[in-house]
Amino acid sequence: MGPKKRRVQKESDSRGNRKYIGAHVGIQGGIWKAVESCTQMGGSSFGLFLGSQRSWKRPPLDPTAADRFRELCTLQGFHPHHILPHGSYLMNCGSPKEDVFEKSQALLVDELNRCSLLGLSLFNFHPGSSLGTITTEQCVEKIAGAINHAHRQTPQVVTVLENMSGQGSTVGGKFSELKGIIDRVRDQSRVGVCLDICHAFAAGHDLAAEGGVKAMLDLFDQEVGLGYLKAMHLNDSKGKLGCNLDRHEDIGKGEIGIAAFRDIMNEPRLDNIPLILETPGRPKFEYAEQIKLLQSLVIENK
Ligand SMILES: [Zn+2]
Numbered sequence: 001m002g003p004k005k006r007r008v009q010k011e012s013d014s015r016g017n018r019k020y021i022g023a024h025v026g027i028q029g030g031i032w033k034a035v036e037s038c039t040q041m042g043g044s045s046f047g048l049f050l051g052s053q054r055s056w057k058r059p060p061l062d063p064t065a066a067d068r069f070r071e072l073c074t075l076q077g078f079h080p081h082h083i084l085p086h087g088s089y090l091m092n093c094g095s096p097k098e099d100v101f102e103k104s105q106a107l108l109v110d111e112l113n114r115c116s117l118l119g120l121s122l123f124n125f126h127p128g129s130s131l132g133t134i135t136t137e138q139c140v141e142k143i144a145g146a147i148n149h150a151h152r153q154t155p156q157v158v159t160v161l162e163n164m165s166g167q168g169s170t171v172g173g174k175f176s177e178l179k180g181i182i183d184r185v186r187d188q189s190r191v192g193v194c195l196d197i198c199h200a201f202a203a204g205h206d207l208a209a210e211g212g213v214k215a216m217l218d219l220f221d222q223e224v225g226l227g228y229l230k231a232m233h234l235n236d237s238k239g240k241l242g243c244n245l246d247r248h249e250d251i252g253k254g255e256i257g258i259a260a261f262r263d264i265m266n267e268p269r270l271d272n273i274p275l276i277l278e279t280p281g282r283p284k285f286e287y288a289e290q291i292k293l294l295q296s297l298v299i300e301n302k
């Protein structure tokens with residue numbers, strides 16, 4: 001037997017504040033590399049893709065690589081609830097085109113199976129787009145149908161819908177649309193929401209205003225229910241309030257500004273969920289520095 005490996009505890013990151021900050025990391029060279037990258041940048045949660053973004057048919061996950069991923073997560077103290085895989089951008093579970101819908105539904109099943117193999121409990125994806133040829137209602141119906149189908153085919157993984165910026169004919173820019181999908185999902189213990197801060201701002205939530213974060217969470221609680229909030233994507237926005245553009249910016253360098261992120265870091269309703277950066281990064285202000293900045297915003301002894 002080799003030396004006993006010490007498990008790292010990430011319980012009290014951010015100086016006792018229960019905020020789990022991380023970033024979307026790459027899987028080049030092996031899926032376990034994501035765990036290594038996140039550890040190196042000082043994160044306590046992370047996002048990742050579970051395969052190529054370019055093809056509908058992907059080679060199956062290598063079981064040895066999956067084992068290594070699970071072992072590393074345990075070793076580094078990453079809890080499955082703090083890891084949020086992101087779905088393939090090819091997927092459109094609301095597509096009016098029958099072939100695309102079928103392929104998307106199959107890909108969703110494949111993604112959830114990958115999560116199970118990796119010991120993960122959450123899976124995040126963009127709900128879908130009507131392409132302007134069906135109504136939002138019909139699109140919502142299709143998305144819920146795909147989720148129900150995937151739930152029947154796979155064991156316990158929670159499907160997490162991401163709020164959108166409201167660009168084009170995408171569904172999920174309004175909380176009511178996310179609620180519409182959730183209402184149609186049979187097993188509501190297996191559906192949740194990931195709030196992307198940049199998307200929310202672009203969709204019209206004024207997070208730059210004083211009390212903006214609180215107001216958005218109050219509204220989310222009213223329209224959807226805070227129990228469904230499983231994660232957040234922390235991104236500033238290049239685009240202005242209500243612009244409907246999906247343009248991520250580094251923390252504090254965009255139209256949202258640093259005050260909103262201070263409110264997020266001190267908001268108890270956002271404890272114990274993954275808070276994941278998907279920012280472009282710039283020299284001397286990459287993920288590691290942005291994680292440090294966010295941690296420094298925690299006000300002690302509130
Ligand atoms: Zn996304």
Ligand SMILES: [Zn+2]
Nearest residue numbers: 196199246248
């Ligand atoms: Zn985005």
